[in-house]
Amino acid sequence: MLNRIAQRFFLCALLAGSLALTAQNVNLPTIKVQGKEYYYYKVQGGDSPYGICKKFGWDEQTLRECNSNFATKVKKGQTIYYPASPDYTPSVPDKKVAVAFPEAVTHTVARGETVYSIASLYGVPVAVIYANNPDSRHSLKVGEKLVIVQQEYINGTTTEPFFYTVRKGDTLYGLAEKYNASVESLMSENPGISERNFKTGTTIRIVPNSRKTVIVSETKQANTVVGFSQYKVQKNDTWESIAQSAGVSRDDLVSANPSERLPKKGGWVVVPKMEMKDRETLVEIPAEAEATIDDRDSIYNDVHHIDAAENKVDVAVVLDDPASKSNIDFIRGFIMGVDDLKNSGCKINLNVIDAAKA
Structure with missing residues (x-):
């Protein structure tokens, strides 16, 4: 008798376990809010909190914490949310910059140079040099000044070098930041330059997007989604007015809802509940310290x-x-x-x- 009861209990437990395993594999739609993915489910007739959790293999306490206006009974048509994964996975920002070339630089002709060698140096067609310097068609003189017009825009992921004439207010570190280059690369491409002799009018060579970086993790206080509530749309409501009333951004509000179209009066909108919490972020920083004058002096010594x-x-x-x-x-x-x-x-x-x- 006891053996039969034990067998039945084992079969029931096995069946319950297989149902939970199957439930966890149910293909539910997901939505992403602030980089974290959530399942969302529209309550059907006859659903209960316990039944939903059993159906999808969810933890009931987590479900209640995630849906702040979750009652003992759920209403048909109500949308509920559940974390698709327990951990927030931060993304690394893309640091590459779109480079706009300066309008023109001035080149001083040196001994042995030709229009062809100068065009090759700046990566421009010979016709561009002739168009901006008509006399260069006939001859070049040592010390002569040529206006070199580079193409206006290049692809944002490029590392193709270009030339730049230093302007008033420019600094070595500032240009490295602007073009996502490193101070080391600027010093290597332009032997002898330093923060101390960086002069207006000097033409330098820059290799954009050449900065060497390392990825580090930073923890900062940030507005973080801790749950969801529901709001019944009123007459004249807009995404902006609802967001302002709830104290959230319009983007976070819209992203928490399956459709970007605001429901009509009487419909329901899901509102993310936000709290300031420690949040991990992955950031790129220069592989070599270069923010201070002492850092840049050290780089100068290494390069030279x-x-x-x-x-x-x-x-x-x-x-x-x-x-x-x-x-x-x-x-x-x-x-x-x-x-x-x-x-x-x-x-x-x-x-x-x-x-x-x-």
Whole structure:
């Protein structure tokens, strides 16, 4: 007798478990509010809180907490919500920026340059240079100024380099932020520039969207959905008026409802209940600290292989024509600068390279 009772109890338990397992696999529609996904279900005739939870394998306490005006009895047509997953999964924002090129930059012609080499340098057709500098069709002179008009817009995900003429108020760090580049890449692309010698009118090369980042988790106080209630639509109601009355944003209100169309008078609107709670957010930050002047000095030393601890600098000067007057004048001024550094206690390893023989 006892064996039969035990067998029946086991069969009932097995059947109940299989029903719960089947219920959890029921394909219900979902809706996303503030990045968290919820199942939603429209109450049918004969439904009860217990029956709904049994049907879908839900926890009744969680269901009641999620639906703040959930009563002992539910009404036919009422929409109820249940978390599709227990955890909030934050998303990482896309940091890539759409780059608008500056209208034009000025290029100073150097020895050996041609219209074709300059066009290749800036990535523009030769015809663009001719159109903005008509005399360049006939000849180029060393020291001549050419106006280079770059294309106006490029794809937001690009890492194609472009040239930029520094304007009043620009800073090295500010341009790195604007174009999602790193201070390190700006210094590498433009040897010698630093926060201290960044001058208006200087033309620099920028590689957009080249910033190296790491993803970190931050916890901040934010408005978070803690449940839902229902509101009966009145005459002259709008999404905006309901949201204002409920103290939620219009976007959060609309996203909590299956349709973006406001129900007619007498219909029901689901209102998310919000509370300030700690909320995890994933953010991208620069892989290398660069926000302070000391950070940028450290990056400058790394890029230019300066040993700050030993106060030692390795310098190489490449001269295209060492015997020319312009090169001689340059090297004289350069050596004066080197002497000043040596007199301040800095060790200099200087190499002069003849480009013609290199």
